[in-house]
Amino acid sequence: MKSENLTAKDAKNAKKNKKNFAISASFAVHKKWLLVAILLLAFGLRVHNLEAQSFWNDEGNSARLSERSVALIIEGTASDIHPPLYYLLLNQWRKLVGDSEFGLRSLSLFAGLLVVPLTFVLGNFFDAKAQRGKGQKGSWLLGLAAAALIAINPGMIYYSQEVRMYALLGLWAVLATVLLLRWLSVVSNPLSVNGERYSVNSNWKWLLGGAYVLCAAAGLYTHYFFPAVLLVHNLFVLIKMIQSLPKSLTINNLPLTIKHWPFLMLATLLLYAPWLPIFLDQFGSDSINRPGVGEFVTAVSHFLTFGATLEPETMLLWLVAGLLGIGLVNARSKLSLPILGVLIPLAMMFATGTTGREYYKFLMVAVPFWAIWLGAAFTETNQRGFRLLAGVLLLVLPWGMIQSLQNMHSDPAYARADYRAMAQRILAEDHPNAGVILNAANQWEAFTYYFPDDGNVYPLPEGRSRPTPEAVDAALSQIAAQHDRLYAIFWGEAQRDPERLIERWLDAHAFKATDEWVGDVRFVTYAIPSAPATEMETAVSLPFGENIRLNGYTLGETALRPGDIVEVTLFWETAVPLQNRYKVFLHLLDANGNLVSQRDSEPGGGLALTPTWQPGAVVLDNHGLLLPSDLPPGSYQLRLGLYDLANPANRLPITTPNGETDAYLLTTILVEE
Numbered sequence: 001m002k003s004e005n006l007t008a009k010d011a012k013n014a015k016k017n018k019k020n021f022a023i024s025a026s027f028a029v030h031k032k033w034l035l036v037a038i039l040l041l042a043f044g045l046r047v048h049n050l051e052a053q054s055f056w057n058d059e060g061n062s063a064r065l066s067e068r069s070v071a072l073i074i075e076g077t078a079s080d081i082h083p084p085l086y087y088l089l090l091n092q093w094r095k096l097v098g099d100s101e102f103g104l105r106s107l108s109l110f111a112g113l114l115v116v117p118l119t120f121v122l123g124n125f126f127d128a129k130a131q132r133g134k135g136q137k138g139s140w141l142l143g144l145a146a147a148a149l150i151a152i153n154p155g156m157i158y159y160s161q162e163v164r165m166y167a168l169l170g171l172w173a174v175l176a177t178v179l180l181l182r183w184l185s186v187v188s189n190p191l192s193v194n195g196e197r198y199s200v201n202s203n204w205k206w207l208l209g210g211a212y213v214l215c216a217a218a219g220l221y222t223h224y225f226f227p228a229v230l231l232v233h234n235l236f237v238l239i240k241m242i243q244s245l246p247k248s249l250t251i252n253n254l255p256l257t258i259k260h261w262p263f264l265m266l267a268t269l270l271l272y273a274p275w276l277p278i279f280l281d282q283f284g285s286d287s288i289n290r291p292g293v294g295e296f297v298t299a300v301s302h303f304l305t306f307g308a309t310l311e312p313e314t315m316l317l318w319l320v321a322g323l324l325g326i327g328l329v330n331a332r333s334k335l336s337l338p339i340l341g342v343l344i345p346l347a348m349m350f351a352t353g354t355t356g357r358e359y360y361k362f363l364m365v366a367v368p369f370w371a372i373w374l375g376a377a378f379t380e381t382n383q384r385g386f387r388l389l390a391g392v393l394l395l396v397l398p399w400g401m402i403q404s405l406q407n408m409h410s411d412p413a414y415a416r417a418d419y420r421a422m423a424q425r426i427l428a429e430d431h432p433n434a435g436v437i438l439n440a441a442n443q444w445e446a447f448t449y450y451f452p453d454d455g456n457v458y459p460l461p462e463g464r465s466r467p468t469p470e471a472v473d474a475a476l477s478q479i480a481a482q483h484d485r486l487y488a489i490f491w492g493e494a495q496r497d498p499e500r501l502i503e504r505w506l507d508a509h510a511f512k513a514t515d516e517w518v519g520d521v522r523f524v525t526y527a528i529p530s531a532p533a534t535e536m537e538t539a540v541s542l543p544f545g546e547n548i549r550l551n552g553y554t555l556g557e558t559a560l561r562p563g564d565i566v567e568v569t570l571f572w573e574t575a576v577p578l579q580n581r582y583k584v585f586l587h588l589l590d591a592n593g594n595l596v597s598q599r600d601s602e603p604g605g606g607l608a609l610t611p612t613w614q615p616g617a618v619v620l621d622n623h624g625l626l627l628p629s630d631l632p633p634g635s636y637q638l639r640l641g642l643y644d645l646a647n648p649a650n651r652l653p654i655t656t657p658n659g660e661t662d663a664y665l666l667t668t669i670l671v672e673e
Contacts, residue, residue, distance in 0.1 A: 031140045031144065034144060035117070035140075035147065038116065038120075038144070038147050038148050039113070039116060039117065039151075041151050041152070042113055042150070042151035042152075043113055045151065045152065045157050045405070046109045046112055046113055046157055046161060047109060048409070049161075049409050050102050050105050050106070050109065050161055051100070051101040051102040051105065052409070053415060053416045053418070054101075054416060054417065054418045054419045054420035054421065054446075054450070055101065055163065055416075055419060055420070055446045055449055055450075056416040056417050056419070056446055056519070057417070057440070057442050057443055057445070057446050057491070058162075058163075058442075059104075059162060059163040059164060059416075059446060060419070060443075060444075060445035060446025060447065060448075060449050061442060061445045061446070062086070062087065062090060062104070062163040062164055063099065063104055063163055063445065063446075063449050064445040064448070064449065065077070065080075065087050065445070066087050066090035066091045066094060066104075067091075067094075067099075068091070070088060070091065073087045073088055073091060074088075078278050081224075081282065082165065082223060082224070083220070083221045083222060083223065083224065083275060083278075083279070084221065084275075085165075085218060085221035085222045086164075086165035086168055086222050086223075089107065089168070090104065090107055090163070093106075093107045104163045105161055105162065105163050107163075107168075108159065108160050108161065108162055108163065108164065108166075108167040108168065109160050109161065109167075111160070111167040111168040111170075111171045112156055112157070112159065112160025112167035112170070112171070113160065114171055114175075115150055115156060115167070115170050115171050115174055115367075115368060116147050116150050116151050117147065118174045118175055118178055118368070119143070119146045119147050119150045119174055119368040119371055120140075120143040120144065120147035121143065121178050122143070122146070122174055122177060122178050122181070122368060122372065123142040123143035123144075123145070123146035123147065123371075123372050123375065124140060124142065124143040125178075125181050126142055126335060126337075126338065126372060126376065126380075141379045142372065142375050142376060142379040145371075145374075145375030145378060145379055145394070146368070146371040146372045146374075146375040147371075149371040149374060149375060149397075150367065150368060150371045152398055152402075152405070153305075153307070153367055153371065153401065154306055154307025154308075154309060154310070154401055154405050154408060155303060155304065155306075155307035155308065155360075155361075155363070155364070155367060156170065156367050157307070157405065157408070158307055158308065158309070158408060159361060159364055164361075165222050165223055166223075166361045166362075166364045167364065168222055169219065169222050169223045169225070169226065169362075169364050169365055170364035170365060170367060172215055172216075172218050172219035172222055172226065172229075173219065173226070173229045173341075173364070173365035173366075173368065175215050176212060176215040176219060176229060176233070177229075177232075177233070177337070177341070177368075179208060179212040180212055180233055180236075180237075182208050183205070183209055183212055183264075184237070184240065186204060186205050186208055187205055187260060209260065209263075209264050210267075212264060213264055213267045213268050213271065214271075216229075216230060216233075216264075216268045217268050217271035217272055220268070220272045220275070220279075221272070223362070224279060224282055225345070225348070225362040225365065226365070227348075228344055228345040228348045228362075229341075229345075229365050230265075230268070231344050231348070232337070232340045232341050232344045232345075235344065236336065236337045236340055237261055239336060241261075289353065290350060290353055290355055291355055293350070296350060296355050297346070298312070298317060299312070299357070299360075300346060300349075300360060300363060301317065301320055301321070301324075302316070302317060303357075303360045303363065304342075304363060304367060304370045305320050305370070305374075305397070305400070305401070306400045306401060306403075306404045307401075307404045307405075307408070308360065308414075309404045309405075309407040309408040309411070309414040310400060310403055310404035310407060313400070316400045319393050319396055319397060319400075320374070320397075322377075322389070322390075322393055323374045323377040323390060323393050323394065323397070324373060324374065324377070325377075326377035326381060326386050326389065326390050327373050327374065327375075327376040327377035327380065328373075329386075330376075330377070330380050330381045330382070330383075330386060331380035331381075334376070335372070335373060335376055335380075337369070338369040338370075338372040338373045338376070339369075339373060340369075341365075341366055341368070341369030341370075342366045342369050342370050342373060345362065345363060345365055345366045346363075346366070349362060349363075374394070374397070375394070377390040377393070377394070378390040378391050378394055412519075415519050416519055417446075417491065417518055417519035417520055417521040418518050418519055419443075419446045419447050419449070419450055419489075420450045421518065422447070422487075422489060422518055422523050423447060423450035423451035425523075426451065426487055427451065429563060429629065431484070431485045432484075433482075433483050433485065434456065434483060434484070434485040434486070434487060435456045435457070435458060435479055435483040435485075435486050435487070436451070436456060436457045436458065436486070436487045436488075436489070437458050437460055437479070437487070437488040437489070437502070437506075438457065438458065438459045438460065438488075438489050439460055439461070439488065439489070439490050439491065439492075439493065439496065439497055439502050439503070440459075440491050440492040440493075440495075440496050442492075443459065443489055443491060443521075444457065444459045447489065456483070458475075458479055460472075460475060460476075460502055461475075461496060461497060461502065462475065466496065466497065466498070467496075467501050468501075469501055472501045472502055472505050473505060476502065476505045476506065476509070480509060480510065480528050483528055484527070484528050485525070485526065485527055485528060485565070486506065486510065486525075486526040486528060487523070487524070487525055487526075488502075488503070488506060488522075488523075488524040488525075488526065489521055489522070489523055489524075490502075490503060490522040490524065491520065491522070500607065503524075503605065503607065504607055506524075506526055506605070507604050507605035507606075507607055507608075507622060508604075508620075508622070510526035510527060510529070510622065510624075511526060511527040511528075511529065511556070511565060511567040511568070511569075511623060511624030512524060512525070512526055512601065512605045512622065512623065512624050513525045513526065513527055513565045513599065513624030513625060513626040514599075514626055515601060515605065515606070524605075525565070525626060526624065527556075527564075527565035527567055527624045529556060529567055533556075533567075533569035533620075533622070534620070535554065536551065536552040536553065536554055536569075536571045537553070537554040537555070538552050538553050538554065538555070539551065540552050540553070542654055542655065542664060543654070543655045544641075544642050544652045544654055545642070545652035545653060547575050547576050548572065548573075548582070548610075548642065548652065549572070549573050549574070549575070550570060550571070550572060550640075550664075551571040551572070551573055551618065552571050553568060553569060553570050553571065553640075553666065554568075554569040554571075555567065555568055555569075555666070555667055556568070558667055558668065558669050558670060559669075559670045559672060560627060560669060560670070560671060560672070561627075561672055561673075562627050562628060562630060562631040562671060563626075563627060563628075564627050565624040565625065565626050565627070566588070566624065566625040566627065566638065566669060567622075567623075567624055568586060568622070568623045568624070568625070568638075568666065569620060569621065569622050569623075570584070570603075570620075570621040570622075570623065570640075571618055571619070571620060571621075572603065572613070572618070572619040572621055573616065573617070573618050573619065574613045574614075574615055575615055575616070576615055577611070577613075577614075577615060578610045578611050579611060580611070580644055580645070580646065581602060581609055581610055581611060581644075581645040581646070582602070582603075582642045582644060582645060582652065583600050583601060583642065583643055583645050583648075584600070584601055584602070584603060584621065584623060584640070584641075584642060585598060585599070585600045585640070585641050585642070585643065586598060586599045586600075586623055586625045586638065586639070586640055587638075587639045587641075587663065588625060588627070588636050588637070588638055588639075588669065589636060589637045589639065590636055591634065591635065591636075596628065596631060596636065597626065597627060597628055597631070598625075599623060599624065599625045599626070601623060602645070603619060604619070604621055604622075605622070608621060625638070627669075627671065631671055632671070633671050633672055633673050634670075634671055635668050635669070635670055635671075636668065636669045636670075637665055637669075638665070638666045638667050638668070638669050639663040639664060639665055639666065640663065640664045640666050641654065641662055641664065
């Protein structure tokens with residue numbers, strides 16, 4: 001009877017095991033397809049609108065630097081703020097795919113895409129159920145969650161669409177970490193992360209160690225922030241070493257990690273030794289201005305989750321904090337490496353003072369660890385209530401990410417400077433004697449990617465020091481003597497020309513016809529007169545309001561062609577100090593009184609604001625009005641007025657011999673064919 005009962009029980013267990021095996025096999029197949037879907041989603045998000053935006057300054061630098069020979073790339077990066085590996089890889093990449101915007105950006109695209117499956121692999125190291133081997137349903141879950149978060153992470157997508165090294169930096173960080181964990185598992189079972197026992201020969205151990213060394217060296221040659229990743233690895237290995245030390249420690253029973261790890265670090269250092277002096281030269285003595293710790297942590301937490309194209313929202317930040325808290329409470333012992341992978345880079349940024357938003361891109365090294373930490377809030381929680389809460393929060397998280405991605409592709413406030421459009425506009429206007437001034441020298445690479453430099457593009461100021469008035473006057477006097485029209489692209493004045501000497505010279509000696517923002521740069525058009533107007537040709541003495549007087553004006557040519565610029569010099573004076581800021585408007589009207597062109601600007605091209613006027617002092621004020629290229633021939637009235645900047649509808653009344661008006665007729669412009 002007992003034998004029969006055992007047989008029935010064995011049959012029942014066999015049937016149950018068969019069923020469980022079938023379920024597990026089915027689940028494993030579905031997980032593979034889910035991973036494929038995540039990879040396809042990641043690829044689609046990274047390739048979408050890949051070439052929609054123009055190269056901006058740093059991308060132009062990458063594009064032009066990678067054109068050089070290997071020797072010149074190394075020479076150029078020795079004096080640059082980045083090491084050479086990315087540019088060397090881009091140099092070879094462009095030979096395969098071409099030098100289009102799509103082709104050059106595709107290197108970052110594939111680097112950023114590879115971060116997704118590597119994050120999946122890395123996440124599986126910390127999946128608690130996978131470590132215990134208790135069924136297939138638990139395994140892969142943390143890896144899948146982290147990979148999904150990386151796939152839609154706006155920051156990672158943004159830098160996967162840029163001709164810069166930050167996606168590659170993230171790739172080296174996650175790949176080096178995966179190799180480290182594999183090496184630890186092979187070298188010493190007590191240091192094994194997932195508890196598996198490997199039976200391998202020593203060649204496999206050295207192969208993994210050598211791969212780690214090469215990857216770590218590649219990270220160092222890619223960006224100067226990569227030492228943060230090595231610090232994470234060393235602290236993690238140190239923790240594991242301490243945990244694995246036997247009670248009675250001798251030379252003979254030292255863990256293999258203690259014996260071999262220093263050699264891996266030494267080999268990495270030796271590979272980097274040729275570049276080490278240049279790395280050390282990058283450390284300057286600039287003053288450090290840090291925000292508060294809370295402010296910094298809040299800002300980078302938002303960036304790590306939602307990127308730079310979504311303004312911080314309290315609800316979303318609390319959501320992220322909740323996930324981090326749940327993960328920390330329930331899985332802190334399992335997540336020591338991911339937590340270190342987030343906190344150490346943040347601490348290094350704070351310590352070195354690289355806390356501005358322009359430095360957040362360094363955190364591509366931390367994004368994979370961040371995704372694992374967030375995903376662990378759900379996968380590593382055994383309590384049903386915490387798991388339900390974490391699941392809800394994780395489902396809400398993509399809402400903010402999607403908003404950020406939409407802003408990235410459609411909100412002009414987050415668009416890169418459109419050097420392509422500016423170059424196309426200059427080429428379309430096809431002025432026979434035009435020059436282009438770039439007030440920051442590092443604009444030259446991006447601009448000339450789209451615009452042929454035939455000796456008429458002038459990066460100013462010259463040299464690396466700030467300009468002097470004498471140097472600016474000498475350079476611009478020579479340039480202005482060669483051209484009838486100048487286009488100026490102003491960017492980064494605070495660093496290179498804080499006194500705006502270049503713009504002040506142009507506003508004093510030329511006639512500004514257009515002034516518009518294109519992304520974060522200003523695109524300005526100037527007409528260059530044969531000689532600056534210093535004498536008043538027409539005296540009028542017209543009161544504008546109660547305190548401002550137009551003493552007179554001087555006009556350039558009044559018989560012009562479409563696409564030409566009307567040149568007007570105004571001579572202003574005030575009797576008392578002015579409190580309000582006023583704008584000058586020039587309107588060109590056709591015979592029916594229709595507005596065909598206009599120019600609104602504060603005096604002096606925005607550099608002689610009315611509150612700065614001194615009573616009794618004459619203010620010379622140059623203005624240019626660009627005639628549309630399709631303007632029909634005929635006679636047009638040129639009218640002048642002033643209005644309050646705070647209330648554009650409030651035009652100052654002008655007292656003329658014929659009565660009061662709000663727009664004074666300066667002259668008639670004859671447009672010829």
